[in-house]
Amino acid sequence: MAKPMLSGGEMLARALQDEGVEFIFGYPGGAVLHIYDALFQTSDIPHILVRHEQAATHAADGYARATGKPGVVLVTSGPGATNAITGIATAYMDSIPMVVLSGQVPSHLIGEDAFQETDMVGISRPIVKHSFMVKRPEDIPATIKKAFHIATTGRPGPVVIDLPKDMTHPAHKFEYEYPDKVKIRSYAPAQKGHSGQIRKAVDILLSARKPVIYAGGGVVLGNASAQLTALARLLDFPVTNTLMGLGAYPGSDRQFLGMLGMHGFYEANNAMHYADVILAVGARFDDRVTNTPSKFCPEATIIHIDVDPASISKTVPAHVPIVGPCDAVLDEMLDIARERLKQEPECLDRKALAEWWQRIDGWRDAHGLWTACRYAPESTDLIKPQAVIEALCKMTKGQAYVTSDVGQHQMFAAQYYRFEQPRRWINSGGLGTMGFGLPAAMGVKLAYPDADVVCVTGEGSIQMNIQELSTCTQYKLPVKILNLHNGYLGMVKQWQDMQYGGRYSESVYEDSLPDFVKLAEAYGHVGIRVDRKEDLEPALADAFGKYRDRLVFLDVHVDPHEHVYPMHVAPNGSMRDMWLSKTERT
């Protein structure tokens, strides 16, 4: 069959289709007009016109986190490209597969400071997994193929393709064929772990007396939750998840210790500190987890599984490094462990494990976030932000997709929403990007129109991409926005309370905040303000019931002076050194 003759723009549109792309998140401009015209004429892929390019990247990112498929972004050159940068960096820090197509000025103008020229490949270099600049239109299909391959395999990440305008000119046609394979000679991510290392790791696990499984975002990204859960249950080991790993292990399971780290659970941080064996899976020992690295888990033998060799022994040295995809490595571990337990049921020190569990239960009883309830909801007439998340969790039965912004509300959501499944908790953990939540929720809602999608946010964060309320109107995206309204940049205020003598330098809004109810209504949505405890549940019920098909902005006024606890004592603290309330510390 004769190959079709297509222009660069048409090849691009066609290649995205052949790649199985479901949505393009973008914003047009001069350098991408040929592409937009080709999309208009030839493409069936729905395009979501955001209101700011940053939102396109976050929406694509949210879509990717929820589905596991790469998000696709299309922006113009210059300001379009630079506006996308924050979202690319956000995806990079959390290893999210994304392909960003950016327009560029025509080849002959590159380097001349042409109108809307910016060196996108240069600007994005430190925050992409890889990037391409297309030099010949006929390279477009293969470049797209490579970009998707790189973005989605190994440790995923964003890939930028910069497209000078002449590459997509409608008058120049080329034979089109989409390659079905890619070969990149310098790129071969590990397909399985080293069997010797895995065996060694299993031996260490089976002889552990005080083990903890520390699971991160890599388990979610690597679709290894089932294996992780099976291994934890087989061995009866406690599991803690990082902020990025929430949902990797079911939140209401007895063996789940909650999140660890700076705002981690007392029981999780203590278990880590006193552990003799730590199995780290798809986690990267970052500074918000370890507290002071030299004081981190002094007694532990560390087994570290990660698909990215550079993540291993980067901040904390691993005793048993295993490079490989989490699912494949855990599968192999499971096989070996099952076999060993069959032959030698006594090889696990069950007595020591029982003692370890007793100790953990003691921590839970003393200061467990869910068990000893530290935020004292009855102590005030004000609504506690934690109570809002608990009510949300109850209302949605722990099954909603929860996106969040960055701040106290994010930590409360991470602590009090019990994620039962992976890919339900969608937040910017690595970069900590305020403004992420709403556009990310749009991406999730497009992927799963029938699911409950909630954006937990604060007045600071929501205003960083509030314009997307208009996108939600255009594409009828009935996400729920839950604003934990405290009138401050709450997390900034908390640090100022704790470390700067309560001097609220630029963290107070005074009376400048909009009426969020009217604002939502102005965009054609539903706004509900909640001030009293007794109104909270009915308002949530309306949002998910009566107004199921509408975007609802729930503006919940909460105790403005609440802090997030536990909180690691820093600097120089270890995992177990925590503030438990405004007055109590370990």
Next chain:
Amino acid sequence: MRHIISLLMENEPGALSRVVGLFSQRGYNIESLNVAATEDPTLSRLTLTTLGDDSKIEQITKQLNKLIDVVKLVDLTDGSHIERELMLIKVKAVGAQRAEIKRTTDIFRGQIVDVGTSVYTIQLAGTADKLDSFVRAMGEATVLEVVRTGVCGLARGDKVLSL
């Protein structure tokens, strides 16, 4: 400790900036750097020297290997290797100094490659250490200009860095 990391990378625009960018982005230092084409037109060879303890060097090599443009990499300092650097040095040479400089150049097996009425330009190849010593040995003579290529090297024996 000083390490010589030598790598093959795609001979494409942007590849070099990715390698160099990695160093500044992650706060690694580069003591010297050189890059040029190889016998295979699709590859260029980059050699750099850097300082760091073992864990730093491990991170550097892992991060370099992660770059899609980096095809193969070796830390030459892991094994026995040959190391060379080329230097051109312009020194003031008048009167009795001229003979003295010539003598020192001979001792170091360098060559005077350009002669002016009051200057010599000397070419010298060797290890970075040897070049350093030569500059020190110039002693009294006024050094006007120094240009060095940066270290390049190969592993000794049969070992080769190739596809």
